[in-house]
Amino acid sequence: MRLAVIGGDGIGPEVVAEGLRVLRVIEPKVEATDYDLGARRWYATGETLPDSVLAELREHDAILLGAVGDPGVPSGILERGLLLRLRFELDHHVNLRPVRLYPGVATPLAGEHTIDMVVVREGTEGPYAGAGGTLRRGTPYEVATEESLNTRFGVERVVRDAFHRARARPRRRLTLVHKTNVLTNAGDLWLRTVAEVAPEFSEIQVDYQHVDAASMFFVTDPGRFDVVVTDNMFGDILTDIGAAITGGIGRAASGNLDPSGKNPSMFEPVHGSAPDIAGQGIADPTATVLSVAMLLAHLGRTEDAARVEAAVAASLAERSRPRNGYLHDQISTREVGEDLAARVAGYTG
Amino acid sequence: MRLAVIGGDGIGPEVVAEGLRVLRVIEPKVEATDYDLGARRWYATGETLPDSVLAELREHDAILLGAVGDPGVPSGILERGLLLRLRFELDHHVNLRPVRLYPGVATPLAGEHTIDMVVVREGTEGPYAGAGGTLRRGTPYEVATEESLNTRFGVERVVRDAFHRARARPRRRLTLVHKTNVLTNAGDLWLRTVAEVAPEFSEIQVDYQHVDAASMFFVTDPGRFDVVVTDNMFGDILTDIGAAITGGIGRAASGNLDPSGKNPSMFEPVHGSAPDIAGQGIADPTATVLSVAMLLAHLGRTEDAARVEAAVAASLAERSRPRNGYLHDQISTREVGEDLAARVAGYTG
Numbered sequence: 280m281r282l283a284v285i286g287g288d289g290i291g292p293e294v295v296a297e298g299l300r301v302l303r304v305i306e307p308k309v310e311a312t313d314y315d316l317g318a319r320r321w322y323a324t325g326e327t328l329p330d331s332v333l334a335e336l337r338e339h340d341a342i343l344l345g346a347v348g349d350p351g352v353p354s355g356i357l358e359r360g361l362l363l364r365l366r367f368e369l370d371h372h373v374n375l376r377p378v379r380l381y382p383g384v385a386t387p388l389a390g391e392h393t394i395d396m397v398v399v400r401e402g403t404e405g406p407y408a409g410a411g412g413t414l415r416r417g418t419p420y421e422v423a424t425e426e427s428l429n430t431r432f433g434v435e436r437v438v439r440d441a442f443h444r445a446r447a448r449p450r451r452r453l454t455l456v457h458k459t460n461v462l463t464n465a466g467d468l469w470l471r472t473v474a475e476v477a478p479e480f481s482e483i484q485v486d487y488q489h490v491d492a493a494s495m496f497f498v499t500d501p502g503r504f505d506v507v508v509t510d511n512m513f514g515d516i517l518t519d520i521g522a523a524i525t526g527g528i529g530r531a532a533s534g535n536l537d538p539s540g541k542n543p544s545m546f547e548p549v550h551g552s553a554p555d556i557a558g559q560g561i562a563d564p565t566a567t568v569l570s571v572a573m574l575l576a577h578l579g580r581t582e583d584a585a586r587v588e589a590a591v592a593a594s595l596a597e598r599s600r601p602r603n604g605y606l607h608d609q610i611s612t613r614e615v616g617e618d619l620a621a622r623v624a625g626y627t628g
Numbered sequence: 629m630r631l632a633v634i635g636g637d638g639i640g641p642e643v644v645a646e647g648l649r650v651l652r653v654i655e656p657k658v659e660a661t662d663y664d665l666g667a668r669r670w671y672a673t674g675e676t677l678p679d680s681v682l683a684e685l686r687e688h689d690a691i692l693l694g695a696v697g698d699p700g701v702p703s704g705i706l707e708r709g710l711l712l713r714l715r716f717e718l719d720h721h722v723n724l725r726p727v728r729l730y731p732g733v734a735t736p737l738a739g740e741h742t743i744d745m746v747v748v749r750e751g752t753e754g755p756y757a758g759a760g761g762t763l764r765r766g767t768p769y770e771v772a773t774e775e776s777l778n779t780r781f782g783v784e785r786v787v788r789d790a791f792h793r794a795r796a797r798p799r800r801r802l803t804l805v806h807k808t809n810v811l812t813n814a815g816d817l818w819l820r821t822v823a824e825v826a827p828e829f830s831e832i833q834v835d836y837q838h839v840d841a842a843s844m845f846f847v848t849d850p851g852r853f854d855v856v857v858t859d860n861m862f863g864d865i866l867t868d869i870g871a872a873i874t875g876g877i878g879r880a881a882s883g884n885l886d887p888s889g890k891n892p893s894m895f896e897p898v899h900g901s902a903p904d905i906a907g908q909g910i911a912d913p914t915a916t917v918l919s920v921a922m923l924l925a926h927l928g929r930t931e932d933a934a935r936v937e938a939a940v941a942a943s944l945a946e947r948s949r950p951r952n953g954y955l956h957d958q959i960s961t962r963e964v965g966e967d968l969a970a971r972v973a974g975y976t977g
């Protein structure tokens with residue numbers, strides 16, 4: 280397995296090291312190549328993602344990314360120049376984000392909840408297309424635009440992917456989330472596409488919710504969701520709510536997939552570089568390890584993926600409760616990684 | 629007081645009747661004129677908001693709206709043709725939405741929370757501008773666009789309004805919510821505008837959060853927010869999360885304000901027409917009554933507004949807990965309205 284590793288900034292390299300530790304238990308001969316990308320490189324060279332590096336990344340089976348970003352970098356530079364550029368150039372049109380409450384994990388919600396859904400977020404169009412501009416900047420007459428671009432091609436492929444995932448899950452439900460009553464053009468395209476694809480998946484129960492209502496139900500009744508398919512921006516928001524209700528972004532994994540296999544897919548924890556706790560060895564690597572499980576699943580290694588997930592589930596059930604998504608002082612990033620690696624090694628999950 | 633009343637559809641007329649009952653205690657001589665707008669009118673005539681009706685609405689001191697919508701009306705017709713048209717034509721640029729957890733009200737969040745914020749949502753631009761279109765509809769090459777239009781004029785006036793509100797509140801905090809790292813054009817405009825206005829309000833503590841992070845913190849740590857200022861779409865989502873964490877949309881009030889006073893402002897509960905429970909007299913009119921309090925405050929009648937709010941607070945503290953934002957069967961819409969009216973009348977709050 281040829282793996283490109285982008286540790287990135289802040290806690291990124293720390294959590295990625297533990298992800299690799301776990302991966303090496305399963306695949307000792309993984310060829311991991313480090314790529315120095317992120318704030319550090321930008322400070323040093325002004326580069327975000329040189330074309331030559333992108334070309335090298337393409338030669339791998341998958342990419343594991345920690346987190347990039349630093350308060351000193353102007354907003355948008357690394358996001359548009361690196362993270363989103365990777366997603367767009369590598370055609371990561373399925374941004375897959377499981378939202379699962381593991382037994383024993385504290386949730387901010389009162390009462391008992393069974394939360395086990397997956398959000399299929401479109402990853403290569405919508406408001407993330409980068410279309411927009413500014414006119415008369417700095418004057419009282421300034422206008423700034425952001426354009427959401429949506430193609431039938433782009434919507435249909437992610438909708439089909441979501442239907443396939445729903446078919447493989449026991450509850451077989453698919454919820455489209457959009458804002459069709461306001462974004463009538465894009466909303467209509469999404470609605471029509473789902474309606475046209477649905478007959479091919481007649482065993483799937485399909486419904487629709489506006490993004491505002493869905494955001495509410497993520498909090499009041501998350502158990503109702505199974506597979507959620509949605510636009511890039513709505514998916515960004517919903518998956519952070521999803522992270523919140525399942526114990527914090529220290530748990531939330533994600534895969535940026537090109538399911539066609541033409542490009543390497545990229546796996547990353549949803550959390551950021553958390554400069555405030557960087558270098559202290561206290562970041563929770565669980566989201567990264569779960570992203571490694573997604574990587575394995577994507578490469579067809581379903582059983583290995585299940586082993587890693589089982590190790591995480593067992594560890595979470597035992598571990599003391601985290602604060603703000605991060606671990607208590609008494610457990611270090613490394614201890615968690617070693618614990619997970621040992622569980623995977625020994626099937627002691 | 630000349631009041632235009634749009635009861636609308638479903639539970640709309642039911643809750644508005646109770647809002648009026650409470651208002652009449654304070655202002656017995658309110659001249660209320662009913663306007664038949666919404667799904668019923670659209671079914672009957674195809675009209676959403678005739679120009680002549682709009683002209684009449686302008687002649688009032690304020691508008692009280694229940695809810696419009698029916699499952700049989702195609703998505704967008706009433707939203708764009710009536711609700712949003714009212715907001716845009718009447719220049720309701722401040723969409724004000726308090727998010728407050730009243731003592732005794734059940735929240736889906738675990739633990740103790742003090743939630744008392746107000747979301748100042750921009751109401752007349754952003755992704756709601758209605759700019760966008762569809763090309764090659766129904767073909768594999770279809771493209772649908774939605775354009776977010778943001779002007780310095782529009783952003784600055786709502787930002788100023790939010791700063792003024794923050795100044796009048798004890799905690800004096802203002803949080804800008806946007807997605808500056810992806811929506812770099814509009815995000816930059818919002819950020820710069822806040823930064824440029826801030827020095828005039830040096831006593832206000834200002835911070836910024838991405839919408840995904842803010843959505844998470846609404847769930848994990850809502851007590852940190854005081855005044856939130858944000859774009860039209862983000863405000864839509866955040867205020868539904870806000871409703872969820874404070875006991876459901878049966879409680880959430882809103883004001884669509886033109887603070888210049890040139891146009892009548894419009895007050896409405898955030899909930900919809902809820903056709904499933906319409907006609908049963910079981911809808912919770914609390915959100916409408918709280919919207920009436922906002923109406924009074926907007927017309928400068930601060931003490932009367934406080935009376936209504938105190939009545940609601942006292943009633944909520946006593947009332948049995950609602951399910952799904954709606955009342956238990958044993959308390960009717962009318963009973964709640966009468967209870968609130970009696971409390972307001974007798975200062976028994």
Ligand SMILES: CC(C)[C@H](C(=O)O)[C@@H](O)C(=O)O
Pocket residue numbers: 358362363515549809810840
């Ligand atoms: C960092 C940012 C560009 C990114 C996004 O908005 O997609 C992040 O929030 C995420 O969810 O992966």
Ligand SMILES: CC(C)[C@H](C(=O)O)[C@@H](O)C(=O)O
Pocket residue numbers: 460461491707711712864898
């Ligand atoms: C009905 C819809 C157009 C409206 C909106 O999106 O603003 C509603 O959700 C609201 O929040 O008032």
